[in-house]
Amino acid sequence: MSDYFDALETRPPAQREAELMAALPGAVAHARARTDAFGELLAEVDPAAVADRSALARLPVVRKSELLARQQRDRASDPFGGFSAIGWRGLRAPQGARRVFQSPGPIYEPEGEGADYWRMARSIFAAGFRAGDLAHCSFSYHLTPAGAMMESGAHAVGCTVFAGGIGNTELQLQAVAELKPHGYIGTPSFLKILLEKSAETGAPVASITKAMLGGEAFPPSLRAWLQERGVEAYQSYATADLGLIAYETTAREGLVLDEGVIVEIVRPGTGDVLPDGEVGEVVVTTLNPDYPLVRFGTGDLSAILPGACPTGRTNTRIRGWLGRADQTAKVRGMFVHPGQVAEVLRRHPEAGRGRLVVEGEMANDRMTLRVETAGDPEGLATRLAESIRDVTKLRGEVVLVPPGSLPNDGKVIEDARSYQ
Secondary structure, eight states: OOSSSSGGGGSOHHHHHHHHHHHHHHHHHHHHHHOHHHHHHTTTOOGGGOOSHHHHTTSOOEEHHHHHHHHHHHTTTOTTTTOOSOBBTTBBBSSBOSEEEEETTTEEEEEOSSTTTTOTHHHHHHTTOOTTOEEEEOSOOSSSSHHHHHHHHHHHHTOEEEEOOSSOHHHHHHHHHHHOOSEEEEOHHHHHHHHHHHHHHOOOOTTOOEEEEOSSOOOHHHHHHHHHTTOEEEEEEEETTTEEEEEOOTTOSSEEEOTTEEEEEEOTTSOOBOOTTOOEEEEEEEOOSSSOOSSEEEEEEEOEEOSOOTTSOOSOEEOOOOOBSOOOEEETTEEEOHHHHHHHHHTOTTOOOEEEEEEEETTEEEEEEEEEOSSOOTTHHHHHHHHHHHHHSSOOEEEEEOTTOSOSSOOSEEEOOBOO
8 A cells, every 4th residue: 555645646757847847937927817806916927937946036916915905995796806716607608617616714715627726635645544434534625625635535535424523512523422433523622622522531542543734733732632542633835825835744844835836935025035944934836727816925934944855755844833924013102014914024134033011011012123144333223223114104212132042933923911
């Protein structure tokens, strides 16, 4: 039995990169030609010239907040805000969209006709599921696409699926006892609830020996708790917009990137790609022609993990979910964004990494920009303070610190105020 879902997972890295970059100009051209949003955002872009990562990095980052704003603006004429290339009669195309979902916001997402549309099979396979298994899926099948995402991936692996959905703990526990599924697909918290309820009632759940988890943080303490109860659980990282981004393997060393996406790690609030190892926002370009998102900012923080996966998979790895990139803070009645901090630093070439610390109590705030710089360039602190005032319309202090002094955690704005 193969250890890999397909041969793409073990391609030589140089071959993978060449094939992804060869597909990139076509993906950009398709997004530009087939969607109103990217037709506008990429109007001045020559898609043929976007054939490597440096060219990709010059394109604008589209963040989820912008997608939501466009959907809200265009709701009467196009609930997808001009980002979808498919629709239904009266919206863009007479056919093409199989289903449409609503995520919190609300944000609407289309599902196209392809099998395993969100490419979830790769993560489910890596979690140990195989053809012939019965998978108990407790992700939501209502409004949001999570249940459909996982079910289509499980079907692509060859699994039978029990569509448990969310809630109804007693009924789901009864189904586990009577159907004896081989594995669980859902959130970590609900799996814990099921196992705790089993211990309380005596309902048998020993058939579940593996799990593919998502939608929530999966701390090591919970992983160990599940292992003590005979369940080997792995996590995936996916979104309703992009499908699978990365997945965990038996090596348990970070998450391996999916084969159908191009991932960059950028400085929060900017589109600037960070060196490997630096924590920043996960930005994804998907090769999905139905929903062709180019440089889509997930709002999640992660970092590239060096080295190759011990399982033999050759794609790049990321460290996993490390927090949220949206660190907007309200200071003295004004919103301060990570992009504004980046603009302050960009004006001063001598400045390295920066971190804006907001302290004090609400209505009595004070801002301090801590900036890494080599030596003590004359007048830099004063010039930075002037830029803070110019960009944010607020006064802030500046403290210069040696290179490497600031934590590598992706934070651009640290809200250290007391809210008590």
